[in-house]
Amino acid sequence: MEDARYRRGLETARNLDPEGPGRLEAALKEVAPDLYRHIVESSFGDILSRPGLDPKTREIATVSALTAIGHAQPQLRFHLNAALNVGCTRAELAEVLMQMSVYAGIPAALNALYLAKEVFAERDAKGLS
Amino acid sequence: MEDARYRRGLETARNLDPEGPGRLEAALKEVAPDLYRHIVESSFGDILSRPGLDPKTREIATVSALTAIGHAQPQLRFHLNAALNVGCTRAELAEVLMQMSVYAGIPAALNALYLAKEVFAERDAKGLS
């Protein structure tokens, strides 16, 4: 049963970024190895794998929240990439980030857009949309 | 030109909640009357009226951000209603709020869901979906 949750979470996470789970596992290996499996099973396997929303909508929700939170830049970088990987366009993401200026203030929107600019340039260099 | 922005903003705002602009105008009349017009023109007219995202997606982005921010309950109430008014389902909103537990923590998700429960009950009483 645990394995089913882990496999489902891994599939969902890899759909967002094929190398994401491996990077997370490596990053947490020394400091909190159990958290890697917890995130895959619980966040990706139990929540993000639910059928009630399509992956694009889920990523837009996440990108909005991370922009508003403001101090989650590494996770926003992951999810800007993930959003593009599951079919959002750069223009859609820019709209979402601009809209955040209304609710979270101009600084939060600007800092997310500066990060998006970096993400877009990195993807250009890799030939990704 | 200003009038065009105001009319466009008013139309967008009324699409989210027909009575929303009137309530906002009344609430700000004594304390900051210019802010009412600024919000209609600038937030609704310039940002939320842009064609790059459909209204449902815009509302999901806003509901996500307000849930993560945590101290914007009156605005979250408005936008939970608005999201339903433009075609989101209650089940979709519940999915979005559950997902916020991953990024903003369980308390932020729970408080938004408790508010959604109130909003849903109020809409039941009015015969709204």
Add this chain to the structure above:
Amino acid sequence: MEDARYRRGLETARNLDPEGPGRLEAALKEVAPDLYRHIVESSFGDILSRPGLDPKTREIATVSALTAIGHAQPQLRFHLNAALNVGCTRAELAEVLMQMSVYAGIPAALNALYLAKEVFAERDAKGLS
């Protein structure tokens, strides 16, 4: 296996507040019933049941975080009670909340202390320590 996680989470949650899980289940029943089970299994069963910290220390960590977050008053109320239920004293909790003034500012500390005062009075009325 799921049942083992659920039972472990339920035991941990009931140790904090015997009626807590029932209240949470009732509160989420209509709006997000799956989230109740997710919280019991994932938050209480996977994280809070881990042996690496004693319950008192876990509650002090949680009370500190919720005080600093500032917009999680219902959850802070639950965990102030939970902290007392697992053996923290009122004086220890007051020390923790006073200390938060250094890191999260005087207003966050004051609002948590005003809530603690209510919690303590409710417990006095019930004859609880």
Add this chain to the structure above:
Amino acid sequence: MEDARYRRGLETARNLDPEGPGRLEAALKEVAPDLYRHIVESSFGDILSRPGLDPKTREIATVSALTAIGHAQPQLRFHLNAALNVGCTRAELAEVLMQMSVYAGIPAALNALYLAKEVFAERDAKGLS
């Protein structure tokens, strides 16, 4: 020496609101009595009594910060009153709160303005400016 800090803090606090220190002392008496004296000595006596800024400017800085923080409504209520007591006008405060919409988002500004409206009405009822 302590007494000098306490007296200086008390004078500064009473200049903002003659009844403020008494209310704070009463509110904290049971739950954290030492924090009352700490706030008077340390916040009011050491920081807010410093000569480098006039009281109006200090209150505008505080009102701005509390509006941006968003979950400090009781303290914002105190400082909206305090700002008026030391000579800010209602129009100046409304300008400050409107400006916060740029940096902290529209919801934070609106919630502060709704509170200011209550404060202004309470002061009208007392015949205060």
Add this chain to the structure above:
Amino acid sequence: MEDARYRRGLETARNLDPEGPGRLEAALKEVAPDLYRHIVESSFGDILSRPGLDPKTREIATVSALTAIGHAQPQLRFHLNAALNVGCTRAELAEVLMQMSVYAGIPAALNALYLAKEVFAERDAKGLS
């Protein structure tokens, strides 16, 4: 009419930092070009250009809010410079940042002061006050 708002906003923004608008336009050109004009018209033109507060007071309000928000370091850097450009002294800004320790906690105040130290050193190198 739009041009009047844009010109008014540009003048206000250039008063804070002559090169600020150009840098913002360049930074947003690829990722969200419309946001540049929106910020100039709406934030600088509609809000910050209002006559109800002098520029020094507006900058002190903004610096306070950005310090309390904590995750807006690039914008705080801009506004520390802007505050000095419109006539605030370094000593006044240091007072404002110290005061934020009371409301937003010691860490928020310290991080803003560390940034102020950098800004002051950069201005020393340019011969600016």
Add this chain to the structure above:
Amino acid sequence: MEDARYRRGLETARNLDPEGPGRLEAALKEVAPDLYRHIVESSFGDILSRPGLDPKTREIATVSALTAIGHAQPQLRFHLNAALNVGCTRAELAEVLMQMSVYAGIPAALNALYLAKEVFAERDAKGLS
């Protein structure tokens, strides 16, 4: 009397990190020298020196709050080291940070754990536990 507060604060601060007070004094010397003494006297001398909680518990409370706040990385670095210096184990700190994922979200917990990983590596290089 002031000297007693300063000496008590200095002793408490040096117990957390022998070089901490010196670094803070140097960092604030040019920009806000009075704040150094205020922090030693008021935060360390008046609050953190109180007998009601042992140093380990105080550090766990602080680490939890700073993790939840999210934008206080330099202070979190200081207190992760301080927690280890007063007897917390790395495993206990990892438990605390993992637990924060429940209350402040996965991103806040991850960013604190990435910082803890750096702190642990720096301590390995110095032969510290």
